[in-house]
C-alpha cells in the first residue's frame with residue numbers, strides 16, 4: 001500500500017495565495033503546494049520563500065512553482081483560486097467582477113481538460129459570482145466547488161462577539177449569511193454560546209451578553225474594508241478561512257462551516273451560489289444546514305440572493321465549451337471603468353490577440 005501526499009494547488013500568489021500556502025504548511029494540512037501565477041517574478045519569489053519556511057513546518061512540505069503551466073495542478077486534491085486584482089475591489093468587491101470572471105476563464109477549463117477531478121475552493125471576489133463561474137467552467141458537480149464566502153465574515157462576527165463578551169470564539173456559534181459583500185446579513189436568531197441561545201443569555205446576564213448587535217454586525221460587515229484602508233489587502237483571516245475549508249475536505253471532517261455553496265431549494269432559493277452553513281467533507285460541500293430564521297432575516301437573505309443574481313446578469317452569456325478553449329471578451333462596465341477591469345493587464349497570460357496588453361488598445 002502507498003499513502004499519497006495531500007496536494008494543494010493555488011492559483012494567484014498576490015497577497016492571499018501565499019498566505020493560504022503558509023497556513024496550509026504550518027498547520028500540517030498540505031504535503032505539497034503547487035503554485036501558479038501570471039506574475040513570474042512574484043510566484044518565483046513566493047515559492048522560494050515558502051520552501052525556505054517549510055524547514056520549520058510540522059512535517060515535510062514541498063512547494064512547486066508552475067508559473068502558468070496550469071495543467072500541472074490537475075493531480076491536486078484541492079485547488080484554491082486566489083487570482084485577482086484586489087485594488088479593483090477598493091470600494092466594493094464588485095469592482096473585480098469583470099476582471100476575475102475573465103481570469104478564471106483563462107485557467108479553469110485548462111485544468112479541467114487536463115483531468116482535474118478534485119475540489120475548488122474559491123477565494124477571489126466577487127466570491128459568489130466567481131464560484132459559480134468556476135463551477136460552470138470546471139464541469140464538476142456543485143458539491144466539488146465552493147467559495148470561502150462568509151466563512152471569513154462569520155469569523156469576523158465571532159471575533160467581535162468574543163471581544164464584547166470575553167467568551168472564547170470556539171464557544172460561539174454565529175453566522176453571516178448571503179453574499180460575501182455588503183448585502184450579507186448576521187443571523188442573530190441563530191447565535192448561541194455552547195448551545196445556549198444568545199436571547200436567553202442576554203435576558204439572564206445583560207452585562208455580558210446585552211451588547212450592541214448593530215455595532216458588532218457592522219464590524220463583521222466592514223472589517224475587511226477597515227483592514228484594506230490600512231494595508232490595501234486582507235491576508236491572515238482569509239488565508240485561515242480557506243485553510244479551514246481545505247482541512248475539512250482533506251481530513252473528511254463532516255464539519256458544518258459557512259461557505260458559498262449551490263442552493264437548490266434550500267431557504268426557498270434555487271440556482272445560485274451563496275453562503276449558508278453547510279457540511280464539508282471529503283465528498284465536498286453539502287448538505288446545507290437550514291437555520292430557522294426570523295422573517296426579517298429571511299427577507300434580508302432573499303435580498304442578498306437577488307443582489308448576487310443581479311451580478312450574474314451583468315456578465316455576458318458565454319458558451320462553456322468555447323470559454324474553455326478561448327477566453328471570452330467581456331465588455332467595459334461603466335460603473336467600474338478601468339482598464340484593469342477589462343482585463344488588459346492579463347494580456348501576457350492569454351495572448352495579445354485575445355486581450356490586448358496595451359491599455360489604449362483595450363478601450
Ligand SMILES: NC(=O)c1ccc[n+]([C@@H]2O[C@H](COP(=O)([O-])OP(=O)(O)OC[C@H]3O[C@@H](n4cnc5c(N)ncnc54)[C@H](O)[C@@H]3O)[C@@H](O)[C@H]2O)c1
Nearest residue numbers: 012013014015016037038039083084085086123124125238
Ligand atoms: N473572499 C474573501 O474573503 C477575500 C479576502 C481577501 C481577498 N479576496 C480576494 O482574493 C483575490 C486575491 O487577493 P490578493 O489581495 O491576493 O490580490 P492581488 O491583486 O494582490 O493578487 C492577485 C494575484 O493574482 C494573479 N493573477 C491574475 N490573473 C491571473 C491568472 N489568470 N492566472 C494566475 N494568476 C493570476 C496576479 O498576478 C496577482 O499576483 C482578490 O480577488 C481579492 O478580492 C477575497
